[in-house]
Amino acid sequence: MTSNKELSFPAPAHWIDGRAVLFDGPAIEVLNPATGVVIATVPEGTAADVDRAVAAATAAFPAWAATAPAERAAVIRRIAPGLKARGEEIAAAMSAEMGAPISFARRVATGLPPMTIETLAGVAEDFPWSEEIANSLIVREPIGVVAAIVPWNFPLQQIVTKVIPALLAGNSVVLKPSEVAPLVARTFAEAATEAGLPAGVLNVVHGTGQVVGEALAAHPGIDMVSFTGSTRAGKQVSAAASKTVKRVALELGGKSANIILPDADLKDAVTRGLASAWTNNGQICGAYTRMLVPAGLHDEVVNLLREAADEYTVGDPADETTRLGPLASEAQRERVTAYIERGIADGATLVLGGPGRPDRLPTGAYVRPTIFANVDPDSVIAQEEIFGPVLAVIPYTDDDHAVQIANSTIYGLNGAVFGEGEHALAIAKRMRTGQVDINGGQFNPLAPFGGYKQSGNGREYGRLGLEEFLETKAIQR
Structure with missing residues (x-):
């Protein structure tokens, strides 16, 4: 196993339009919580970085949305082996950046995300993208550009839970990882690109919630925000998103x-x-x-x-x-x-x-x-x-x-x-x-996951998790 002390990470960069975008501005230090030592840095993103990522996602959306669902699922399935091949790297990063015991991080990194990808791809392949109800044709279409804002406690799994169904539904995505545990987002983006995901369909912007998260939630080019985090932060996301009446899905706190x-x-x-x-x-x-x-x-x-x-x-x-x-x-x-x-x-x-x-x-x-x-x-x-x-x-x-x-x-x-x-x-x-x-x-x-009351709204996983990222149109004839 690679010791946390021996880890090296890629040059800090956003991921926009299918490639790493280096930066020369302020950086956010990523600390190993066991030692307090700086193990990496990532960009301290700005609203301008969000604008560039949204523009790339907007340009990539029409072609990806027009791709047949079976073809989208085939691309997404290829991400799973890419992540499995990087399992040890991902586990070591998760352990180093947010303190998860390495044995636990390894199980989470190598097992759950690939299984989730395979399961959700199967859901998309069997999904009723259109149906007849009396004289109406009911069609389900992608929403558009989705902002996925994820927390630090399960860095890769939280990315997979949001980004994969959004992509399967035909949306393009701008991902904001937590600044506490941002390192695996680059690995995921590289694996997705290697799997054949077109440039611009997935973009990553690093930064704080106060700057990048708020810019995404309020951005007129974002059609939906999917957020996981505290109930306090979820309320702020909802308030910012309400200005453009975009769809918001929240997976928030619990006291089970x-x-x-x-x-x-x-x-x-x-x-x-x-x-x-x-x-x-x-x-x-x-x-x-x-x-x-x-x-x-x-x-x-x-x-x-x-x-x-x-x-x-x-x-x-x-x-x-x-x-x-x-x-x-x-x-x-x-x-x-x-x-x-x-x-x-x-x-x-x-x-x-x-x-x-x-x-x-x-x-x-x-x-x-x-x-x-x-x-x-x-x-x-x-x-x-x-x-x-x-x-x-x-x-x-x-x-x-x-x-x-x-x-x-x-x-x-x-x-x-x-x-x-x-x-x-x-x-x-x-x-x-x-x-x-x-x-x-x-x-x-395959079962939906989500909360009642102030634990949020919407559902993740399974068919309902896919439907969160779709619009429904009725065509009468």
Whole structure:
């Protein structure tokens, strides 16, 4: 494996009209959060850079939109092997730029994006691009130029989730990666070009959300914005996009409840629940961050959590044995630490962890993986998205109480229920959230993913994820 210390990255550049565009202006430093060392730089893009990328995408759109869906799918399928061939490079970059443990980054980089591409290409090949309804011909057409604004927690997968269905639908794209984890965007653009994607159909502009993100959202040449990030930032994107009434799809924050029923396999539920809460250092929007347990089983659950937590080694993300690395940035470390301190101040029982860095890790963006018990469901740590390895255990009295707690936040992205099958299904149907996993149900890339309430709107993956990037026209005859 390539050590993070030995990595070298391409010259910093945007990707516009099928090629790298070097720059001589201000740069954004990309830091390794484990060490604080600068590992690369990317352009600090401007509104003028956005204009150039939108112009390239606008020029490329008509020919790509006119390409037969089967031909578009064939091009997109060829991206998957290109990414697989670069799997180790992508994993090392992900680990170095945002702190993901290398073993986890490798699984994510080499497995999920290629599988998602193959699955979505199959959806496009089987999609009903036109249909007859009485005397009407219903046709589905690409929207136009799509801005894809992605976060840092799953750099490549988030790109794939947005860009691939947009391209399959016949749109051209301007991609803005997160400035925290921007490195794999260049790799993706190169793989897409090698696969035969025409110049200008995919463009990449680096920069901050305040400048590049806002310019994209407000740009009159952008027909749709697909954004994943915090609820706060999503509101800003919506406001900027509203000036031109463009379509906006938002995948935002979450505070997912994991309801453990009295008839659950308790050890399995606790083990899987903690894994969800702490995977990727807790930096997952759909993580099960609230564990709702029967009051009579609360202490037993806490003991099982202590045992399960022993398996999580905190350390250098480049080490194969590390289960939890640093958070993505020092700012994120400070944010999560403030939530841990707030939990203590509000009277939650600290089971393990707490403020400060772990022992033997005096530097870097590390936090102590933390578990709170006897958490008030209305408290700050039970209501707000923390985005770090912090789990809140909340006791409940009966099914109605559990559902009421689960639905009590502004979010509605994900959730889980562990228990006897029919009992768990009945509870899942009452949860106001876009997804619910029963007894560890596995991720399905054919199923839609998205949120209720302030977790966003629209859906990703599967047929509904493709339809997000299409207009519908009715022709009467």
